[in-house]
Amino acid sequence: MRTTTTDLAALAAALRAAVGADRVISDRQELRTYECDGLAQYKVVPALVALPADAAQCAAVVRACVAAGVPFVARGSGTGLSGGALPHADGVLIVTSRMRDIIEVAPEDERAVVQPGVINLAVSRAANPHGHYYAPDPSSQQICSIGGNLAENSGGAHCLKYGFTAHHITGIELVTPDGDRVRLGGRAPDAPGYDLLGAFIGSEGTLGIATEVTVRLTRLPESVRTLLAAFDSTDQAGAATSAIIAAGVVPAAVEMMDALAISAAEAAVHCGYPAGAGAVLIVELDGPEPEVAAQFDQVERLCRDNRAFEIRIAADDAERALFWKGRKSAFAAVGRISPDYIVQDGVIPRTALPEVLRRIGELSAERGIRVANVFHAGDGNLHPLVLFDAAVDGQAERAEEVSGAILDLCVRHGGSITGEHGVGMDKAKYLPRMFSADDLDTMQLLRCAFDPAGLANPGKIFPTPRLCGEVPGRRKGVHPAQEAGLAEVF
Amino acid sequence: MPADRTLDRLRAACREAGTDDPSAVGPARSAPRPAPAAAPGSDGPGPVRAAGERDTVAGLPARYVAAPRDTRQAAALLRAAADLDLAVTFRGGGTKLDWGNPPRRLDLILDTTGLAGVVEHAAGDLITVVRAGTRLDALAATLAGAGQQLALDASPPGGTVGGAVATNAGGPRRMLYGTVRDLLIGVTLVRADGVVAHAGGKVVKNVAGYDLGKLVTGAYGTLGLVTECAFRLHPLPAAAAYVTRRVGDPAQAGRLAATVRAAQLVPAALEVDMPAGGPAAVTVLLEGTPAGVAARAEAARRLLGADTTVADAPPRGWGQHPWHAGDTGLKLTAALSGVPRLLTDARAAADRHHLPLALRGSAGVGVLHAGVPGTADPDRVAGLVDELRTATAAVAGHAVVLTAPAAVRDRVDLWGPVDGLALMRRVKQRFDPDARLAPGRFVGGI
Ligand SMILES: Cc1cc2nc3c(=O)[nH]c(=O)nc-3n(C[C@H](O)[C@H](O)[C@H](O)COP(=O)(O)OP(=O)(O)OC[C@H]3O[C@@H](n4cnc5c(N)ncnc54)[C@H](O)[C@@H]3O)c2cc1C
Ligand SMILES: Cc1cc2nc3c(=O)[nH]c(=O)nc-3n(C[C@H](O)[C@H](O)[C@H](O)COP(=O)(O)OP(=O)(O)OC[C@H]3O[C@@H](n4cnc5c(N)ncnc54)[C@H](O)[C@@H]3O)c2cc1C
Numbered sequence: 001m002r003t004t005t006t007d008l009a010a011l012a013a014a015l016r017a018a019v020g021a022d023r024v025i026s027d028r029q030e031l032r033t034y035e036c037d038g039l040a041q042y043k044v045v046p047a048l049v050a051l052p053a054d055a056a057q058c059a060a061v062v063r064a065c066v067a068a069g070v071p072f073v074a075r076g077s078g079t080g081l082s083g084g085a086l087p088h089a090d091g092v093l094i095v096t097s098r099m100r101d102i103i104e105v106a107p108e109d110e111r112a113v114v115q116p117g118v119i120n121l122a123v124s125r126a127a128n129p130h131g132h133y134y135a136p137d138p139s140s141q142q143i144c145s146i147g148g149n150l151a152e153n154s155g156g157a158h159c160l161k162y163g164f165t166a167h168h169i170t171g172i173e174l175v176t177p178d179g180d181r182v183r184l185g186g187r188a189p190d191a192p193g194y195d196l197l198g199a200f201i202g203s204e205g206t207l208g209i210a211t212e213v214t215v216r217l218t219r220l221p222e223s224v225r226t227l228l229a230a231f232d233s234t235d236q237a238g239a240a241t242s243a244i245i246a247a248g249v250v251p252a253a254v255e256m257m258d259a260l261a262i263s264a265a266e267a268a269v270h271c272g273y274p275a276g277a278g279a280v281l282i283v284e285l286d287g288p289e290p291e292v293a294a295q296f297d298q299v300e301r302l303c304r305d306n307r308a309f310e311i312r313i314a315a316d317d318a319e320r321a322l323f324w325k326g327r328k329s330a331f332a333a334v335g336r337i338s339p340d341y342i343v344q345d346g347v348i349p350r351t352a353l354p355e356v357l358r359r360i361g362e363l364s365a366e367r368g369i370r371v372a373n374v375f376h377a378g379d380g381n382l383h384p385l386v387l388f389d390a391a392v393d394g395q396a397e398r399a400e401e402v403s404g405a406i407l408d409l410c411v412r413h414g415g416s417i418t419g420e421h422g423v424g425m426d427k428a429k430y431l432p433r434m435f436s437a438d439d440l441d442t443m444q445l446l447r448c449a450f451d452p453a454g455l456a457n458p459g460k461i462f463p464t465p466r467l468c469g470e471v472p473g474r475r476k477g478v479h480p481a482q483e484a485g486l487a488e489v490f
Numbered sequence: 491m492p493a494d495r496t497l498d499r500l501r502a503a504c505r506e507a508g509t510d511d512p513s514a515v516g517p518a519r520s521a522p523r524p525a526p527a528a529a530p531g532s533d534g535p536g537p538v539r540a541a542g543e544r545d546t547v548a549g550l551p552a553r554y555v556a557a558p559r560d561t562r563q564a565a566a567l568l569r570a571a572a573d574l575d576l577a578v579t580f581r582g583g584g585t586k587l588d589w590g591n592p593p594r595r596l597d598l599i600l601d602t603t604g605l606a607g608v609v610e611h612a613a614g615d616l617i618t619v620v621r622a623g624t625r626l627d628a629l630a631a632t633l634a635g636a637g638q639q640l641a642l643d644a645s646p647p648g649g650t651v652g653g654a655v656a657t658n659a660g661g662p663r664r665m666l667y668g669t670v671r672d673l674l675i676g677v678t679l680v681r682a683d684g685v686v687a688h689a690g691g692k693v694v695k696n697v698a699g700y701d702l703g704k705l706v707t708g709a710y711g712t713l714g715l716v717t718e719c720a721f722r723l724h725p726l727p728a729a730a731a732y733v734t735r736r737v738g739d740p741a742q743a744g745r746l747a748a749t750v751r752a753a754q755l756v757p758a759a760l761e762v763d764m765p766a767g768g769p770a771a772v773t774v775l776l777e778g779t780p781a782g783v784a785a786r787a788e789a790a791r792r793l794l795g796a797d798t799t800v801a802d803a804p805p806r807g808w809g810q811h812p813w814h815a816g817d818t819g820l821k822l823t824a825a826l827s828g829v830p831r832l833l834t835d836a837r838a839a840a841d842r843h844h845l846p847l848a849l850r851g852s853a854g855v856g857v858l859h860a861g862v863p864g865t866a867d868p869d870r871v872a873g874l875v876d877e878l879r880t881a882t883a884a885v886a887g888h889a890v891v892l893t894a895p896a897a898v899r900d901r902v903d904l905w906g907p908v909d910g911l912a913l914m915r916r917v918k919q920r921f922d923p924d925a926r927l928a929p930g931r932f933v934g935g936i
Pocket of ligand 2: 584626643651717
C-alpha cells in the first residue's frame, strides 16, 4: 500500500478538521519523535501523527483513516517493549497524550473513570486520599498510560496476588476500526452478552482504540510488610519461593534478582543489597494486620530454612521503597554494565525455575553472552536481560540467538513467550512456536469481526494476517438480515 | 435425508476419528472416563444415538445425542454436523439447559460428560488442566487432596466445568477470587466447522495471542465447544468464619454492606439475603489463617453491631439461587453504591405487583439474584421484569432473566438491552457463520 503525496495531503486536511491544525504533525523532523516505542531497535516514521483530545475526535480521526484506506496505530506513552506502538510508514499514529483527564473517582463504587492517556500512577494518586489505589503496577507506572496497560494487559510485581490489568478494568468506550463508538461493560459487573471487553484487553491495539476506561479501585491494605532475603544461589531462592507457595501463602509479590542483576542495580541506584549474594528475594505480604502478622513470620522462617544468609525487614515505607528501587530500576540499570541489552519476557511454570535457570546459564556460557536475571518468581515470569555490545562483531546476532533460545525453553516447559510485554512487532515470529496455524486462524476470526479491513495496527501479533473476506457460510435458513433484526422481535 | 442415514454418518465420523486424543498428555490417557448414561431411546452402545424424550433444550426436542470421548471425536462430530447442516447444542450436566432462550433449531445434542477427567494437576504451580465434562464436585474433591481449590464455590450436583465456563459461573466468593473469567487461563475449543483451536496456556501469566477463553466464557456454547480448560488454583484456607447480622430493611442491609467494604477486612464474600416476607440478613465470610480469621471475625462482629453471630458453617441458602426449578430467576447488577437503592427499589416494585420476590446475592460485588414463584401470574411477572430493568439501569446495571416458565419467557426479552450487540453479532458470524450452534439462545437472537 503506497500513499501518494496528494492522498496524504487530503488525509492531513481531514485530520486537521477532526482535531485542530496544531494537533496534527506532518513535519518529518517532528514525526521522528514518534518513530519507535520502548523497543528502540525498530524504527518507522509515521506518515502523520494526530493527537485527539477526546473520544469524538478520536473517532473522527479513525473515520478519516478508514475513508482513505490508511492504517492507524494507537500510542499511549510509548513505553511498550515489543514494538506494539511502532508506527506504520503509510499510516497515522494516534497518540493519546492529550487524553489525560481523570473523569471521575468514585470510591463508593470502587471505580475510577479515566481517559486512556492517563498515567498509571496518577490513578492511584487520585484514589489514595479516599483510601483506595489502582492495583496493577508495572515498573513503568510513572510514565505508562492506562490505554497502553489495557492494550498489553500489563502486569506488575503485585499481580501474583492481585491479577493483571484484565482483572481491574470493568468497562471501556472504544472506537472500533470502523470509526464507531461502542461501550462495553461499565461500573457494574457481568454486562450481558459476549465478554468483548475481556477479549479486547491485551489485543495490543488491533481491535480498536480505547477512549475511556473504567477501572476498579482496590481498598488500601491495612498492613504491608516486606522482607529482603539474600541467598548464595538462585536455586536456594527458588526453593524458598516454592516453600512459601506450598505453605499456602499468597504473597502480594515475590521478586528475584541474580548476582549480575544485583550488581547492575547496585551500580545504578546504590540500593545496598547484601554483599556477595548470589540471589535476592523480595517478598511482600499485605492485607489485614492479623493475617499479615501470622504469615510474615512463616515466610521469614521458610527463607531461613532454605538457607537465606541475611534477611532484612523493611522498618518503614522509606526502607521498603529502597528494597523496591533496586528491583524496579533493574532494566535500565543493566545499561551501566553493558552497552546494549535485550529485555526478554517469558513465562515458565514456577516449579521449572531451577532447571530453566541452569539451562539459561549454559546457553550464556556456550555463546559467550552474559544474561542477568530479574523476575517475578512467584508466577514464573522471567525477565532475562541479555547483554551484548553491538560494536563487537557478531555479538548482536549471538545475543538475539540466546534470547530466542530462552523463549524456546519457555515454550518447551509449557510456558509462554510473553507474560506481560506483549507480542507486538517483536515476537510475532515466535507466536507459531506456541500456537498452531488453526489456533492463530481462530484468533483472527475475532480480528476479522472487529477489523475486516485490517487497518488497526496491522502487522502486529500475528505473523501472517488472515484475509477476512466476506463472512463465509451456506446462507440457508434464516437470512442474515432477518437474523440481525431478531432483537426487535421481542 | 432420512434420520437413520444421518445417524450413520455421525457414527462413521466418530469411528474414523478413533479414540486417541492428540491433545491429551500424560495422565490424561489413564484418567477414568465415565460412560455416558444410556437414555431411553438409545439404540446401542457407541457415542451417537437417537434422542430420547428427555433430550430437550429449554423444551425443544433434539433428534440425536452424541457423547464424544475426546477432543478428536468431538471435532469429527462437529465437522460431520457442519456437512449435514445440523444445529447443535452442547450439554454438560444439563443443570442449566433451561437457562437462556430455546434454540431456534436443534438437531444434535452434543453431550460432554464423556469428555471427563483431570489431565493435569500441578500442585506446585497452582494450576490444573481438566476436560470440560468433568463434574465440578469431582474436581473439587481431587484438588482438596492437595489442599487446593478452584475458587468457584460449590455448585449444584452434576454441574460440569464446561457448563460453568459457558455460563460464567461465580458464587459469593467472587468478591475475592472473581468468576470463571478470572480463573480460566487456557482453553481448547472445537469450532462450529470442527477445527480444534487453543488459546492461553497453563501458566497464569501469559499475554501471547488473543484471550479466546474470555470470549467463550459466558457465551452459552454459541461460539464453540469447550473441551479442555486450564485454571488457576488457590490454596484452601485454613480457617473460615461466617459473620451474620439480621437486618430490618433493605436500606440497613445496604448501609452495613458499605461499612464492611470501607473497613480493611478483605472479606471473601459479603452477601445479603432477603427472602420474600422473611427476615433479612447480611453475612460476611472471612477466610485465612486461624489466628487471623478469629481476629477479623471479631472486628466484623463489632462493625456489624448488635445481634451478630459468628459461625464456622455457612447460613442456609448460602451460594444458592433464591428460586426453585420452574420459577422465574433473574440476575440483577448494580454499581456498588447502588446496591442499597436496588434492594429497596426491587422490593417496592414487587410489592406494587403483589409478587413475592426473594433477593439474595453479593452486595460486595454488585450482583443480586432474584426469584419469583413459577405459579405467579405471567403478566405481572413481565411487568416486574420491566420495572427491575428500570431499577437496575438507574444504578448502572442490568436485569437478565436467567430462567423462566414458558409463559413468562413469551412475554419478556430475557436479556434486555445489550451494549455492543452489533459487534457481538459480527463475532458470532465469524465463528458460526451458518448459525448452527444453539441459534437464538443468546443475546439479540444470537
Ligand atoms: C522500564 C520499563 C519497565 C516496564 N515494566 C513493565 C512491567 O513491570 N510490567 C508490564 O506489564 N510492562 C512493563 N513495561 C512495558 C510497558 O510499560 C507496558 O507495556 C505499558 O502498558 C505500555 O504503556 P504505554 O502507554 O507506554 O503504551 P504504548 O507503548 O504507547 O503502546 C503499547 C500498545 O498499546 C496500544 N495502545 C496504546 N494506547 C491504546 C489505546 N488507547 N487503545 C488501544 N490500544 C492502545 C499500542 O498500539 C501498542 O500496541 C515496562 C517498560 C519499561 C520501559
Ligand atoms: C457458587 C455457584 C452457585 C451456583 N448456584 C446455582 C444454583 O443455585 N442454581 C443453579 O441452577 N445454578 C447454580 N450455579 C450455576 C451452575 O452450577 C453452573 O453453571 C453449572 O456448572 C452448569 O453446568 P452444567 O454442566 O449443568 O451445564 P449445562 O446446563 O449442561 O449447560 C449450560 C450451558 O452451557 C453450555 N455448555 C455446557 N457445556 C459446554 C461446553 N463444554 N462447551 C460449550 N458450551 C457448553 C450449554 O450449551 C448451555 O448453554 C451456581 C454456580 C456456582 C459457581
